[in-house]
Amino acid sequence: GNSVTQMEGPVTLSEEAFLTINCTYTATGYPSLFWYVQYPGEGLQLLLKATKADDKGSNKGFEATYRKETTSFHLEKGSVQVSDSAVYFCALSAFNDYKLSFGAGTTVTVRA
Amino acid sequence: EAQVTQNPRYLITVTGKKLTVTCSQNMNHEYMSWYRQDPGLGLRQIYYSMNVEVTDKGDVPEGYKVSRKEKRNFPLILESPSPNQTSLYFCASSFPQTGELFFGEGSRLTVL
Numbered sequence: 001g002n003s004v005t006q007m008e009g010p011v012t013l014s015e016e017a018f019l020t021i022n023c024t025y026t027a028t029g030y031p032s033l034f035w036y037v038q039y040p041g042e043g044l045q046l047l048l049k050a051t052k053a054d055d056k057g058s059n060k061g062f063e064a065t066y067r068k069e070t071t072s073f074h075l076e077k078g079s080v081q082v083s084d085s086a087v088y089f090c091a092l093s094a095f096n097d098y099k100l101s102f103g104a105g106t107t108v109t110v111r112a
Numbered sequence: 113e114a115q116v117t118q119n120p121r122y123l124i125t126v127t128g129k130k131l132t133v134t135c136s137q138n139m140n141h142e143y144m145s146w147y148r149q150d151p152g153l154g155l156r157q158i159y160y161s162m163n164v165e166v167t168d169k170g171d172v173p174e175g176y177k178v179s180r181k182e183k184r185n186f187p188l189i190l191e192s193p194s195p196n197q198t199s200l201y202f203c204a205s206s207f208p209q210t211g212e213l214f215f216g217e218g219s220r221l222t223v224l
Binding site for chain 2: 032034043046049
């Protein structure tokens with residue numbers, strides 16, 4: 001079946017540090033890949049997505065590239081801010097499937 | 113404003129006392145879904161609905177019921193809640209096959 005594995009947290013960083021959160025997936029066919037972010041006390045919201053191999057999704061300074069050869073979709077940001085403190089979820093949607101399969105989430109805390 | 117609204121946001125109840133968590137969306141989405149979020153387990157899908165009168169089980173449906181009588185509403189029913197249903201619940205909706213789920217703010221349920 002389809003599944004997503006993302007690095008365990010929590011991750012604690014200083015402001016302006018580089019952030020990377022690893023995500024790998026298992027799926028048949030050609031899934032779409034997503035990163036969702038959950039800020040404290042809120043629901044999840046879509047951060048970025050990529051729908052085919054080698055696509056790069058980007059938003060709010062975050063980037064992730066769909067790597068089919070390594071079945072990965074790692075999230076990166078070059079310089080984090082305190083406001084980036086949140087839980088980040090990697091997710092996939094198989095082709096022609098409504099369902100999203102989520103990873104366990106990675107809690108990121110950025111200190112001033 | 114486009115949104116998914118859940119009620120109640122917080123609820124403490126006792127074992128066996130039936131409760132309903134309501135979910136309403138104003139974006140005319142066909143697809144709606146319920147998730148529960150537990151530490152270390154990420155989001156797990158409980159039930160989903162592809163359209164009015166069409167519902168199906170997700171990964172963890174035991175102890176829950178849903179209905180979809182109108183397009184905008186998708187209530188989650190716990191007929192006889194138990195302590196293992198203590199969790200944070202999210203309702204989400206989307207257009208078909210986009211993968212971009214819109215989430216409510218969550219309902220934190222405690223069953224004593």
